[in-house]
Amino acid sequence: MVSCPAYTVCVEPLASIIRPKYLSEFIGQSHLVGVGKPLRIASENQHLFSFILWGPPGVGKTTLARIYANALNVKYFELSAVSSGKEDIRKIVRFLTKENEAKLLFLDEIHRFSKAQQDFLLPFVESGEITLVGATTENPSFEIIAPLLSRCRVFILNQLQPKEMEKIIERTELKIGADAIDWLITMADGDARQAISMLENTNKLYGKITVENLKNTLQSKLLRYDKKGEEHYNLISAFIKSMRANQPDATLYYLARMIGAGEDPKFIARRMVIFASEDIGLVQPTALVVANEIFRAVETVGYPECAINLAHGAVYLSQAKKDRSVYNGLRQAQADSNKYGNLSIPLKLRNAPTKLMKELEYGKDYQKYSQEDLLPDELKGRKYL
Secondary structure (H helix, E strand, C coil): CCCCCCCCCCCCCHHHHCCCCCHHHCCCCHHHHCCCCHHHHHHHCCCCCCEEEECCCCCCHHHHHHHHHHHHCCEEEEEECCCCCHHHHHHHHHCCCCCCCCEEEEEECHHHCCHHHHHHHHHHHHHCCCEEEEEECCCHHHHCCHHHHCCCEEEECCCCCHHHHHHHHHHCCCCECHHHHHHHHHHHCCCHHHHHHHHHHHHHHHCCECHHHHHHHHCCCCCCCCCCCHHHHHHHHHHHHHHHCCCHHHHHHHHHHHHHCCCCHHHHHHHHHHHHHHHHHHHCCHHHHHHHHHHHHHHHHCCCCHHHHHHHHHHHHHHCCCCCHHHHHHHHHHHHHHHHCCCCCCHHHCCCCCHHHHHCCCCCCCCCCCCCCCCCHHHCCCCCC
C-alpha cells in the first residue's frame, strides 16, 4: 500500500510493516472482532455490506478495512476524503473488473466529504456498484448525510487500553525499557499509530529509546500534527489573535499551517463564526453574515477547494473593525446572574395569560417603549454596554 514518487528512496514506515493482515493478529476491539462478533462473522461468512468505522485516531480503522477486504477477496480501493473528490469515485466505478467481482471502497476521514460529494457517492452505494467502508473520528450522525448513513451499519471503535498498547509496542521488536513503555503509553493516549511513530523516530534520531529521548522526539517535526495536542491549540490561538490584531498576513500563515496539517475545516470555520460576534460585534454586524456563509461554503465544498473560502473569510475578519462591547457586556451580565441567582422579575414584565395573574398585577403598567430601567431592583442602574 506504500507508493513513492519516481527517483526517490521509499522506506516503508514501521506502522505499515507491523500492520496486521488477519483478524488473528489484530489487537483490540474485541467487541467487533472477537469470536461471535459482527466483523469476525462477516469476514468468516463472506458477507459483503457497507459500514462506517467510528473511533479515535490510531485504533485500527484502516487495518480492519484492509483485513475485511482481504478476507472477502474483493477488488479494494482506498481513498482519503481530504484529497479525493467526485472524479476519483468515477474512476473506481469505471474500473474494469472480472464479471460479478465486487468493488470495496475504503474512504478514510469520510466526514471530510462535503454533502454534495456524499450525495454523488450515494447512488453507487445504493445500487451495489460500490461497497463502502468509511472511517471517521467524528460522530456520523452529524457528519454523514442521512440517506448514506441509513445504508451503512455503524461500528464504534474504542480507544486502545494500556495492555493492548503494550502488546502493539512489543510487536515493533525495538529495545525499550519498562519506564519508557509506561511513558509512551500515557503520552499516546490509546493511539497506536502515534506510539509506533514515536518509537520509530526516536530510534532513528537517537539510536536508544529512553524517556528523555522520547520527550525530545515529541518536540520534533517528524511527528504528525495531533488534533488533540498542544500544537492544535497553539495554531488556532495564533490564528484568532492575528485576526484580532488586524494582521491578515499572519492570519493567512497560521491558516495555511492548519490546512496543511489537515485540520477539520469546519472547526476553523466555527471559530470564525464565534470570532465575528466576540471580536467584531456591533461595529460591523455583517461580519457574522460573512462568517456563517463561509461555514456553509466549507460544508458544501469540502477540501481542498474550501481552503479558498476559509482564506476569504479569515482575511475579511482580520481587516474588520473590532468591538468587544457585546461580548464583555454578556460576560458581566452572566457574572451578575451567577452572583445574585434568580432575582425576582418586575411585575410589569411578567406575562399575564390568566385572570388570576392579571389580578396579581402581572403585566400592569407595562409600556412597549418605556425608558424606565427594567432590571430587577437589586441591579437598577447597572450598565453592561
